[in-house]
Amino acid sequence: MEGRARHLAGVVACVLVASGCTSPSPAEEPPPPGAATGSTTTTSPKRSGQVTIALGGDVHFEGVADRLLERPGGLGSIARTLRAADVAMVNLETPVTQRGRRDPKELENAGDRYWFRTRPAALDVLADAGVDVVSVANNHAGDYGATGLQDTLAAGRERGVAMVGAGRGEAAYAPHVVEVGELEVAFLAADMVQREGSSDVWTARPGRLGTASARGSNADALVAAVEAASARDQLAVVYLHWGREYQSCPTQSQRLLARDLADAGADVVVGSHSHVLGGTGWVGDAVVGYGLGNFVWYHDRQAASGVLSVTLDSGGAVGKSWTPARISPDDGRPVPLAGASRARAVADWRDRRRCTGLAGERGQAQADDPAYASTVSRVDADLADRMRRSHRPGCPVPLRELRHLRMTHRDFDGRARTGEMVVHRRWADDVTEVFGRLYDAGFPIARMRLVDDYRADDDLSMAANNTSGFNCRRVAGQTSWSQHAYGEAIDINPVQNPYVRPGSIDPPAGRAYAGVRRDRSAPDRLGVIRAGDLPVTAFARIGWEWGGYWESSKDYQHVAAPRRR
Structure with a gap:
């Protein structure tokens, strides 16, 4: 026949793990109970x-x-x-x-x-x-x-x-x-x-x-x-x-x-x-x-x-x-x-x-699987110029207290990407370790860019389903500083994990996800964070809290360090 030749017909199969492969002779005793063989x-x-x-x-x-x-x-x-x-x-x-x-x-x-x-x-x-x-x-x-x-x-x-x-x-x-x-x-x-x-x-x-x-x-x-x-x-x-x-x-x-x-x-x-x-x-x-x-x-x-x-x-x-x-x-x-x-x-x-990352047709390779990589850097002059919208005079944290992170993540198509964000230096190493765990577990991140790529406009960043950290802004509808202004909060996949308050859902594209079940055994949906999911537990290990546990509103995208007193 064409293709693969066939051997060992009617013979007990065995495994070539260390040495040669031999077949038991008809005179050999049957295997003892529990000693499975091919x-x-x-x-x-x-x-x-x-x-x-x-x-x-x-x-x-x-x-x-x-x-x-x-x-x-x-x-x-x-x-x-x-x-x-x-x-x-x-x-x-x-x-x-x-x-x-x-x-x-x-x-x-x-x-x-x-x-x-x-x-x-x-x-x-x-x-x-x-x-x-x-x-x-x-x-x-x-x-x-x-x-x-x-x-x-x-x-x-x-x-x-x-x-x-x-x-x-x-x-x-x-x-x-x-x-x-x-x-x-x-x-x-x-x-x-x-x-x-x-x-x-x-x-x-x-x-x-x-x-x-x-x-x-x-x-x-x-x-x-x-x-x-x-x-x-x-x-x-x-x-x-x-x-x-x-x-x-x-x-x-x-x-x-x-x-x-x-x-x-x-x-x-x-x-x-x-x-x-x-x-x-x-x-x-x-x-x-x-x-x-x-x-x-x-x-x-x-x-x-x-x-x-x-x-x-x-x-x-x-x-x-x-x-x-x-x-x-x-x-x-x-x-x-x-x-x-x-x-x-x-x-x-x-x-x-x-x-x-699997191919849709036979003969194609799976997407590349590089090892997770991350870097932590100070904010230099070039980056400070890029951040002129997200950081300005009067912000509660000076640039010297912030760190620029570059991290590997999976996008929604399973491809490895390199993203960036800015967080407070106190949390820089912890955050890179958390995102390393997310990468190893295959949790997808739609995109990860500085909010300055969206003019530091939180609405634009959320609408783009952007995962981001630092942004010198106030709490929505309030005069107090957001934890993002301290580099101590991160929003993850905002479309799949919207901020749900009485009478409002942000971003608007998140309406389709506002009412989905988020208990641990809920149906799995791409990029959605549920109670007990790795983004929740991994950030909890470094002391951060998930906005999905809030009572009066639900900020499903939001993870943050304990609030400053």
């Missing part, structure tokens, strides 16, 4: 010369979703999309066990610890809906320790659902290989989010059962596994547990790992964990999806869901499509959308690519 499945192609992969997001069977375990055809009509593919895969966000003890999870915040588990019937529900492979590399696989993870892997073998992303040592990175006609597809998985506990179950160690990790240098083992699959002329699909919760824009770490995996030969790189949908596009010849959202879930607070279908041939990915759905509040299953609702959901899914 495996091979053969199926008939739905279309000659091609293979279609269906990918869904996070799955567990807590709360109302537990009802699905007693219902024939529990996932309903979404199963048609899953079954239409040659192979379907989701992330199983729960151990399948009734044994074990809760892992302490001492590395997680005490008020944000969750433990999930379910019965083997959950795998029957998934298999009946057409799911063939699940990732167990996530921050709940070890909720009930090694015993729970061992039971999970055993249940997968018993129920005929392939599991990837866990095992003993290097075996955690072993792929499940599916032969579809003359094509072979290797499915791999790894967890990229913060460890929740210190036990080995959160990262597989030599001889110890655990999950595959893609954190830090552990990502090298995953990249090596992809390179090994590519060397065997296998198509490679990588499912990652990654991203920041409730944020659809990818972090710097996600973008870099996606690029590394694509360079290693991955054809599809997708993930979940953020609980919201992320953008999908191309990194060279690889399809990358940064967020598949929830799929089977116990509440509908992040209801947007769906199935990403990717078509591959012997040369790699050739196309993708999105089947949108919404999580049912009654039983947690994803219900496909139709008509106008479907069209709006597909348009929203396409728009989410904006902040990712």
